[in-house]
Amino acid sequence: MPLSLPKSPILKKRLCSSTSISFKAQNTTHTVRAQGYITHPSSPKRAFNRILTSPTSLTSSSFHRSRAFTNSFILHKPFNSSIPPTMAPIDPMDSTTPPQIDRAALAAHQPIVISGPSGSGKSTILKRLFDEHKGKFGFSVSHTTRSPRAHEKDGEDYHFVTREFFNDLVKKGGFIESATFGGNSYGTSIAAVQKIAEEGKVCILDIEMEGVKQVASHPFFPKPKFLFLQPPSLEVLETRLRGRGTDHEDAVIKRLNQAKVEMAFAKSGEAPHDKVVINDDLDRAYEEVRKCIVEGEWDDKEETKKD
Numbered sequence: 473m474p475l476s477l478p479k480s481p482i483l484k485k486r487l488c489s490s491t492s493i494s495f496k497a498q499n500t501t502h503t504v505r506a507q508g509y510i511t512h513p514s515s516p517k518r519a520f521n522r523i524l525t526s527p528t529s530l531t532s533s534s535f536h537r538s539r540a541f542t543n544s545f546i547l548h549k550p551f552n553s554s555i556p557p558t559m560a561p562i563d564p565m566d567s568t569t570p571p572q573i574d575r576a577a578l579a580a581h582q583p584i585v586i587s588g589p590s591g592s593g594k595s596t597i598l599k600r601l602f603d604e605h606k607g608k609f610g611f612s613v614s615h616t617t618r619s620p621r622a623h624e625k626d627g628e629d630y631h632f633v634t635r636e637f638f639n640d641l642v643k644k645g646g647f648i649e650s651a652t653f654g655g656n657s658y659g660t661s662i663a664a665v666q667k668i669a670e671e672g673k674v675c676i677l678d679i680e681m682e683g684v685k686q687v688a689s690h691p692f693f694p695k696p697k698f699l700f701l702q703p704p705s706l707e708v709l710e711t712r713l714r715g716r717g718t719d720h721e722d723a724v725i726k727r728l729n730q731a732k733v734e735m736a737f738a739k740s741g742e743a744p745h746d747k748v749v750i751n752d753d754l755d756r757a758y759e760e761v762r763k764c765i766v767e768g769e770w771d772d773k774e775e776t777k778k779d
């Protein structure tokens with residue numbers, strides 16, 4: 473049964489900001505730890521809102537971005553369009569420091585970017601990871617220029633900001649990734665990510681390919697670890713997407729087409745991935761991911777790349 477997880481902004485999944493993940497299974501709301509929410513694919517949703525399709529999925533703001541590219545979503549109708557900014561823009565142009573960059577915290581709790589085609593199993597694996605390591609990870613709260621929906625709380629689901637604020641933060645380099653969909657902008661701020669690190673947690677960012685490129689090329693944000701989760705084949709991916717039962721035919725086709733692009737990028741030599749994990753067997757893949765993320769064993773990049 474598909475779940476709907478409340479989450480925060482940016483298009484993709486990361487386990488960051490504080491951290492309480494709320495999700496909805498049928499009519500029951502559960503809270504786990506994270507931000508943002510996941511909506512059933514058939515319900516209105518926005519670019520950065522990740523569609524969580526399996527009951528085991530989790531999500532956060534950054535999660536959501538990938539869906540924007542691969543799904544055709546019906547947009548929620550904003551009910552309030554005048555929400556004031558809640559975060560002061562950081563000043564990345566302050567070369568005396570980077571006082572706003574908490575390098576010690578980010579080094580101690582290095583953020584992890586997980587990416588991979590829709591249906592590759594990111595949500596499934598992250599859900600298990602969170603369940604088995606409670607309090608260790610967090611999701612960041614994304615910024616968005618869209619208006620909040622009835623159930624959304626500013627600062628929890630997203631930081632709802634004005635376009636001026638958003639654009640200003642973009643200019644200052646305050647986002648590690650940002651994108652615009654359907655006239656609304658979404659972004660993962662440095663401040664939101666490092667907040668998780670300062671809380672003593674590892675921020676996990678579930679980000680789609682374009683976001684990954686942005687994070688990797690950010691001029692001054694310390695490099696996070698990048699993990700790419702790959703399906704064993706497009707055929708298997710198609711079977712899993714259809715088995716998930718959350719997408720219409722056209723959405724499945726879009727996801728598969730996007731998967732080809734993402735897998736080509738992963739093999740191109742241009743990708744920043746520190747580790748590629750092939751999700752053939754769930755238990756095996758989970759263990760491989762866990763070793764990287766929990767134990768810090770990111771050692772077989774070259775070997776994996778040859779496959």
Ligand SMILES: Nc1ncnc2c1ncn2[C@@H]1O[C@H](COP(=O)(O)OP(=O)(O)OP(=O)(O)O)[C@@H](O)[C@H]1O
Pocket residue numbers: 522523524525526529538588589590591592593594595596597712713715716751752753754755757
């Ligand atoms: N190793 C595996 N073997 C069989 N089925 C799997 C495996 N890993 C994941 N699945 C199933 O594949 C489907 C897609 O997994 P999941 O929703 O976690 O992918 P995802 O990468 O999070 O997708 P999206 O980006 O669209 O959220 C789910 O139904 C999940 O149960």
